[in-house]
Amino acid sequence: MLESLVLFAILVLVAHVAGRSNPMTIMGAQLFLGGRVAFAAVYLAGIPWVRTVAWAASMTGLGLIFLQLI
Numbered sequence: 001m002l003e004s005l006v007l008f009a010i011l012v013l014v015a016h017v018a019g020r021s022n023p024m025t026i027m028g029a030q031l032f033l034g035g036r037v038a039f040a041a042v043y044l045a046g047i048p049w050v051r052t053v054a055w056a057a058s059m060t061g062l063g064l065i066f067l068q069l070i
Contacts, residue, residue: 004058008032011065020068028064031057
């Protein structure tokens with residue numbers, strides 16, 4: 001969680017400072033946070049395959065934010 005949280009914070013701060021905040025970056029941030037909450041819940045439940053899907057969703061959110069920066 002810590003590794004991707006640092007990357008998330010950097011991407012969001014850069015998007016904000018660069019003035020690139022738009023509906024796509026907001027959706028990316030929501031997808032990241034929702035995926036991470038789901039990941040934590042599924043991790044505690046011990047369901048490995050669904051955990052992978054939640055992780056992929058959070059990484060997709062980071063990708064959406066990154067795409068708005070390039």
